[in-house]
Amino acid sequence: MHDYTKEDILRMVEEEDVAFIRLQFTDIFGTMKNMAVTVSQLEKALDNRCMFDVSSLEGISGELDSDMYLYPDLSTFEIFPWRPQQGKVARLICDVYRQDGTPYEGDPRYVLKRAIARAAEMGYTLNAGPECEFFLFHTDEDGLPTTLTHEQGGYFDVGPLDLGENARRDMVLTLEEMGFEILSSHHEIAPAQHEIDFRYDEALVTADNLMTFKLVVKTIAKRHGLHATFMPKPRIETYGSGMHVNLSLDRGGVNVFQDSEDVNGLSREGYYFIGGLMKHMKAVTCITNPTINSYKRFVPGYEAPVYMGWSSRTRGPLIRVPSGKGVNTRIELRSPDAAANPYLALAVLLEAGMDGIRNQIMPPDCIDEDIQKMTPQRRAELGIQELPRSLKEAVEELEKDELVLDVLGRRLADKIIKAHKKEYHDYCMQVTDWEISNYLYRL
Incomplete structure (x- = not known):
């Protein structure tokens, strides 16, 4: 995060020959939007005087007050490295405000900032580190995306098996040029599947970084003639793409999850945070896994969690406590996917965990067996529940979880619920290739 002033940005724009500035924001479904302005309008934008009409945006349409303002967050100013060196393009991530100067409660970034403020009242700061997986597929002769690939690379393979390594290298270099600290990048399990991990940060910075990360990955893939997709399960026969999220809480600069005397290396607050996540996980899943396709990934045998359990020793549960202890103590939630709106996802995860701390909710017992290989009788004996x-x-x-509804705000929650119900209804009306191949001939 940069500590820029308005004067800093005006100076950099002049020195770097920036011609366009994209004012970016995110809709409720996690899709990046923007309004571009020229340098002549930059001072107006920095004074929070750029109005835009939200009446046609999904999830916002229907607002009586449809004229709103974009308030740029000056710390998010970045110049796009892939644009021309003359007449460069920069961006600012913005918050959405009403005409009366109050934050728009349906702005996902505001929802996260509100959750962060609630935790701060108790002295806590959430740090989050995502692990993003994605596929690189060919495009057709019209430039449209396909699910085709020539490669057969697998976990940690290198070229020539990994045909996407050049594109992935350019993604990493571009991200680093934009200030990311990249921890690692590698080929994932499925052909054409990749992962790039960047350093954890405070929740709002991480959410902003996730939106920037997806933009960079898609942009650089296109420059290589490929299509990058964060769709959770684009191919039937292989693994899906997840977005494991590593979480920890700081208080006064100290990781409060750590306890070197505990068998799992966890403090009481760490256990309570897990307890809160487990209590609200079924409702949270609607936000962390927000599409029809998200649930095609929850299939036994493909590494994605299906059952609700936690462990510090096995790698396959819903929640894992990784081996890093002390200041590196964290909780890894393995169910989310990158289709999630990062602002809403981190907001509900933070509030669910904080509910555990406020009410001292202990999680179920740690399970150090492979849950997916258990018999149904054994899972029932241990009281293990399934994710949706x-x-x-x-x-x-x-719809049943009052806390998660409150985190989202009732109006925003209603819009999300309505949109998802329509999506599911439309999906149920479809006649798929599978149905045709199985029923057309024999019925």
Whole structure:
């Protein structure tokens, strides 16, 4: 995060020959939007005087007050390295405000900032580190995306098996040029699947970084003639793409999850945070896994979690406590995917965990067996529950969880629920290739 002033940005724009500035914001579905202004309008934008009409945006349409303002966050100013060196293009991530100067409660960035403020009242700061997986596929002769690939690379393979390594290298270099600290990048399990991990940061910075990360990955892939997709399950026969999220809480600069005397290296607050996540996980899943396709990833045998359990020793549960201890103590939630709106996802995860701390909710016992290989009888004996197996089930769980509804705000929650119900209804009306191949001939 940069500590820029208005004067700093005006000076850099002049020195770097910036011609366009993109004022970016995110809709409720996690899609990046923007309004571009020229340098002549930059001072107006920096004074929070850029109005835009939200009446046609998904999830916002229907607002009586449809004229709103974009308030740029000066710390997010970046110049796009891939644009021309003359007449460069820069961006500012913005918050959405109403005409009366109050934050728009349906702005996902505001929802996260509100959750962060609530935790700060108790002295806590959330740090989050995502692990983003994505596929690189060919495009057709019209430049449209396909699910085709020539490569057969697998976990940690290198070229020539890994045909996407050049594109991935350019993504990493571009991200670093934009201030990211890249921890690692590698080929994932499935052909054409990749992962790039960047350093954890405070929750709002991480959410902003996730939106920037997806933009960079897609942009650089296109420059290599490829299509990058964060779709959770684009191919039937192989693994899906997840976005594991590593979480820790600081208080006064100290990681409060750590306890060197505990068998799992966790403090009471760490256990309570897990307890809160487990309590609200079914409703949270509607936000962290927000599409029909998200639930195609929750299939036994493909590494994604299906059952709700936690462990510090096995790698396959819903929540894992990694081996790093002391200042590196953290909780890894393995169910989210990158289709999630990062602002809303981190907001509900933070508030669920804080509910655990406020109410001292202890999680179920640690399970150090492979849950997916257990018999149904053994899972029932241990009281292990399943994650929602469809978007419909997840929406139903969201509707029952008062805390998660409150985090989102009732109006925003209603819009999300309505949109997901329509999506599921439209999906149920489809006749798929599978149905044709299985029923057309024999029925």
